[in-house]
Amino acid sequence: MRTLFIFLVLITGINQLVAQQLTATVIDAKTGTPIPFATIVTGEHSGLITNEEGIFSITEQQMTRIKDSIFISSMGYKKVALWQPKGETTISLIPDTFELGQVFINANPLAPKEVIEKVKENLSANYKISPSKKKIFFRQSDFSYMNKIDFGFKKSSIEELNKAFFDKIAASIPRESSYYKEAVGDIYGDYKANKLHIDKAAELYDKNNDVSVDGLTDKLKRIFKENVKPDSYFKIRSGLIGTKVDVNGLNNDNEEEVAIVKEEMESKDEYNFQSQLKDRISELHEQLFFNEDTDLDFLEKSNRYRFTHTDYTFIDDTAVYIINFEPKGSKDFKGVLYVNTQDFAIMRLEFENVRPLKKFGLLGINYNRNLFKGKMLFAKEATGGYGIKYMELEDGSIFGVDRPLNVIEKNKNVKGRRKQNELALNIDMSSTNVSKYEMVVFASENITATAYAQATENPEIEASHLSKYDPTFWKGYTIMEPNAAIKAFEVVE
Numbered sequence: 261m262r263t264l265f266i267f268l269v270l271i272t273g274i275n276q277l278v279a280q281q282l283t284a285t286v287i288d289a290k291t292g293t294p295i296p297f298a299t300i301v302t303g304e305h306s307g308l309i310t311n312e313e314g315i316f317s318i319t320e321q322q323m324t325r326i327k328d329s330i331f332i333s334s335m336g337y338k339k340v341a342l343w344q345p346k347g348e349t350t351i352s353l354i355p356d357t358f359e360l361g362q363v364f365i366n367a368n369p370l371a372p373k374e375v376i377e378k379v380k381e382n383l384s385a386n387y388k389i390s391p392s393k394k395k396i397f398f399r400q401s402d403f404s405y406m407n408k409i410d411f412g413f414k415k416s417s418i419e420e421l422n423k424a425f426f427d428k429i430a431a432s433i434p435r436e437s438s439y440y441k442e443a444v445g446d447i448y449g450d451y452k453a454n455k456l457h458i459d460k461a462a463e464l465y466d467k468n469n470d471v472s473v474d475g476l477t478d479k480l481k482r483i484f485k486e487n488v489k490p491d492s493y494f495k496i497r498s499g500l501i502g503t504k505v506d507v508n509g510l511n512n513d514n515e516e517e518v519a520i521v522k523e524e525m526e527s528k529d530e531y532n533f534q535s536q537l538k539d540r541i542s543e544l545h546e547q548l549f550f551n552e553d554t555d556l557d558f559l560e561k562s563n564r565y566r567f568t569h570t571d572y573t574f575i576d577d578t579a580v581y582i583i584n585f586e587p588k589g590s591k592d593f594k595g596v597l598y599v600n601t602q603d604f605a606i607m608r609l610e611f612e613n614v615r616p617l618k619k620f621g622l623l624g625i626n627y628n629r630n631l632f633k634g635k636m637l638f639a640k641e642a643t644g645g646y647g648i649k650y651m652e653l654e655d656g657s658i659f660g661v662d663r664p665l666n667v668i669e670k671n672k673n674v675k676g677r678r679k680q681n682e683l684a685l686n687i688d689m690s691s692t693n694v695s696k697y698e699m700v701v702f703a704s705e706n707i708t709a710t711a712y713a714q715a716t717e718n719p720e721i722e723a724s725h726l727s728k729y730d731p732t733f734w735k736g737y738t739i740m741e742p743n744a745a746i747k748a749f750e751v752v753e
Contacts, residue, residue, distance in 0.1 A: 281320050283315070283317045283349075283741075284350065285349075286310050286332060286352075287351070288337075288353060288355065289352035294313050294315070295353060296311065296312045297635070299637075299639075300316055300318070300330055300332050302330050305641060306702060307702065308702055308740070309637070309649070309740065311742070313743055316740075317739075319735075319738055321736060328343075329342055334353055335580075335598065336355060337353035337356055339576075340353060371569070373562075375569070375583060376562050376567055379604045379605075388643055388644075388645035390645075391449055391707045391711070391712045392448075392705060393707050393715075394447045394647075395444075395702045396446070396541075396700065397444050397700045397702065397738065397740050398441075398444075398698070398699050399442045399740065400440065400441040400442075400540060400695065401746075402438065402439040402441075403437075403438050403696075404438075405435065407658070407691060409688075411686075412664075412686030413427075413685060414685060414686065415682065415684045416681075416683045417680075418483065418487045426685070437465075438465070439465040440465065442461065442734075443458050443459075443537055444458070444460055444461075444734075444739060445457050445459045446459075446715075448712050455712070456537065457715070457718055458718060460737060461721065462723055464725075464727075465725075466727070492671040493669075494668065495670055496668075497665075498664060533723050534719045541699065543697075544697055547634070549606065549609060555617065555632065556593060557591065557593075558585050558591075558611075564591050565585045565588060566588050567584070568586075569581060570583070570584055575598060576607075578602075578607065579602075580598045580599055580601060582597075583597045585597065586614070587614060590615075592613050592614065592615060593611050593613055594611070594612060596608075596609070596611075606636075606638065607637070607639075608636065609635065610635050613631065616628050616630045617632050618657075623663065624662045624663030626659070626660040626690075627659055627660075629657045631654055632654070632655055634651070634652050634654060635650070636650070637650040642705065648701055649701050650698075650701070651697075651698070652697070652698050655695050655697075656693065657692075658690065660689065660690035660691075661688070661690075663686070663687060664686045664687075665686070665687055666682070666683070667682070668681070668683075727751040728750035729748070
């Protein structure tokens with residue numbers, strides 16, 4: 261009995277050790293630099309990846325389900341196996357120096373254009389669209405930078421709307437702000453039609469910055485109400501464009517209008533957090549290079565791109581071509597393709613725009629969509645085709661306004677001049693906005709059409725608001741580790 265008791269204690273102790281959470285940093289053995297987006301395989305068709313700083317975590321629950329070693333690999337490195345790792349550790353990967361070029365130079369001497377044609381021929385077989393259930397983590401990071409803000413005060417006959425007031429407004433607008441949205445859940449379906457069930461979600465942002473525009477609007481409404489006559493109207497002119505606004509439009513007391521708006525809102529499904537997240541994921545799916553609506557046209561318009569074969573490497577023990585592409589003329593993208601030498605699937609894609617995707621300027625309003633870059637990593641699934649394992653997309657633009665603004669109060673019921681008050685500004689504002697979307701697929705399994713039909717969504721779920729990074733919030737959930745900027749985020753009161 262004593263021996264049995266000791267044996268049970270040892271087994272319990274071992275299980276507790278195995279169940280501890282693992283947090284690790286994957287680095288290059290030679291340089292010591294972190295390896296981003298390395299693959300960690302925890303089971304058949306399941307795993308995770310390191311973040312951009314080479315860090316990953318495996319929860320206690322996941323550790324208990326791991327039956328064998330975990331495998332860490334990254335493109336161009338030798339795979340490493342770890343048996344029941346625990347705690348915090350650093351994992352070194354050794355660069356793979358095997359000369360693949362010598363193997364393929366005679367056996368498979370395909371030119372880059374021929375490889376691309378093979379890729380196009382095998383698209384439908386390699387990227388089969390079939391119903392599946394995918395366990396995902398999604399992160400959205402929004403950054404706004406105010407490049408310039410000047411109200412260009414000229415004159416005002418309303419005492420409160422003076423230069424000091426507009427200078428104060430300009431000073432109070434944050435010069436930069438950030439917003440983070442994170443969620444874990446399941447996606448049912450395919451890239452074109454799907455259902456989303458969110459398990460948990462968080463929003464990390466400064467509420468004070470979020471409502472500053474509403475606060476400014478309310479303040480301006482109050483000032484106008486107190487300084488204009490009830491039967492007046494406004495003539496608003498900005499450059500060559502003018503309009504007329506009834507002063508009653510400033511009031512929120514119009515019961516008839518309120519009733520109409522309320523009825524319209526009730527007749528539609530509320531655009532809630534779940535709907536917003538589902539739309540963002542659909543936008544990511546839309547940009548997959550094999551979809552019809554994607555902006556990435558390097559395959560569809562391959563004759564207008566230049567492809568160069570630079571080398572070979574390994575991805576998950578699979579030999580791949582490394583092919584660079586760039587536009588011949590006026591096309592938009594350059595990047596790198598990593599193409600399987602056997603089935604010609606694109607296993608990894610890195611791309612960025614070489615010119616603005618949209619750009620216009622008219623009557624003092626300017627818009628420049630100057631950033632569109634990303635990464636796509638694919639892995640083979642149970643169907644034999646390839647599914648998305650990780651996707652990252654950065655979309656950025658610059659928006660500017662430089663034009664005069666005149667607001668004139670007029671009243672036809674007063675004697676003499678109809679003009680009662682006037683405000684004249686020359687608004688000069690410019691801002692840069694960047695949104696980064698990341699989605700990781702931790703596990704994927706095929707499902708039937710019946711299982712898809714029975715899958716449910718949860719539109720009532722709400723995201724928890726966090727004013728600072730909380731490492732305990734995601735305890736027990738599998739996520740992609742946050743980067744240093746997210747960890748350092750904190751609202752300053």
